[in-house]
């Protein structure tokens with residue numbers, strides 16, 4: 183992997199920049215730019231054909247100054263330790279920016295889940311948890327789902343951990359099915375959190391949302407909820423949406439729920455009635471008040487950013503805007519709500535799941551929504567105030583808020 187594209191190198195550049203602005207000393211910078219602990223594990227798994235395959239897995243606990251590590255487990259054939267490190271680092275800032283008492287972690291297994299049967303997945307999930315059991319737990323590190331891992335996989339992992347420690351510990355992992363200790367409201371939490379952030383940003387910058395147009399790039403899990411909640415909570419009008427196969431556009435408005443139902447029935451947005459078919463590039467150029475990038479990373483880049491035509495870009499995807507794309511959006515005066523603030527609703531409700539597991543008492547859906555709204559509103563306010571005080575955009579301000587909180591905790595512990 184080249185230096186330029188090493189994700190952990192990029193993550194460290196953000197830390198160095200924020201450390202300079204905050205005037206942090208060298209020891210603090212060293213602590214913030216080094217993972218606290220990494221575990222590499224090899225996992226022998228019996229395959230359905232009787233053979234044994236040995237999978238490589240990782241768990242990185244990046245920083246626990248503010249509380250136990252927290253972060254998902256990814257299953258991907260191209261997984262690398264650098265990606266896991268970078269994501270564990272970003273989780274540290276994400277839990278900090280929404281001010282939940284947790285640190286940052288991430289895990290991964292190098293595998294292609296599409297080639298594994300359900301039984302093989304279960305054996306792999308259990309092998310991984312047995313291998314990392316000594317370093318996880320409610321006071322140490324709490325994993326969650328991520329790329330290609332599901333609530334079912336979380337249920338197997340929790341069950342295996344409980345077998346290892348011979349106690350009930352539903353809070354050892356979040357993103358579980360409701361029947362085994364999951365939380366109400368986890369399904370739409372990422373999009374809902376982003377919607378609350380858009381509402382607050384519009385208030386702060388004096389932007390009208392009611393009946394105004396919005397678009398969604400990436401009509402998957404996060405994108406579909408952004409579409410329906412953009413209508414129901416913000417009172418906005420969905421005019422365009424796209425997925426990997428292309429998009430649809432109607433300036434008069436598209437009923438978000440009808441589009442969700444259409445996609446679930448037909449597998450794509452193609453052929454949705456009364457809408458023009460558009461490409462992914464064309465979607466970005468449609469004039470809207472709010473654009474939700476909710477697809478993959480790097481979709482708003484040097485080539486596509488010049489045509490982006492929105493007042494607010496709410497990054498539900500992780501890393502949708504490249505540094506070059508960011509500069510172009512900045513120059514155009516577009517307000518970018520940065521990913522680890524805008525999509526932190528998911529980890530916030532994961533934290534609520536941990537709280538409920540610890541109490542062994544479960545909240546109503548309204549309670550989850552109310553508490554999520556409070557957390558996201560407070561997070562936006564802190565970032566907005568920092569951006570005003572330091573004269574930065576919201577992305578830089580979010581780093582300053584998050585990194586300062588972790589640095590303060592490290593100082594108070596006497597680490598630096």
Ligand code: NAD
Nearest residue numbers: 372400401402403404425426462476477498499500525528
């Ligand atoms: P998903 O797989 O359900 O949806 C992704 C969608 O993007 C799919 O519909 C796919 O067809 C579409 N897509 C792919 N390439 C595209 C392109 N070039 N243009 C337009 N659409 C394209 O995934 P998801 O869970 O909704 O996650 C989406 C993003 O949000 C990811 O970056 C993920 O890391 C981030 N995220 C999700 C959550 C969550 O709770 N789901 C939490 C935090 C961050």
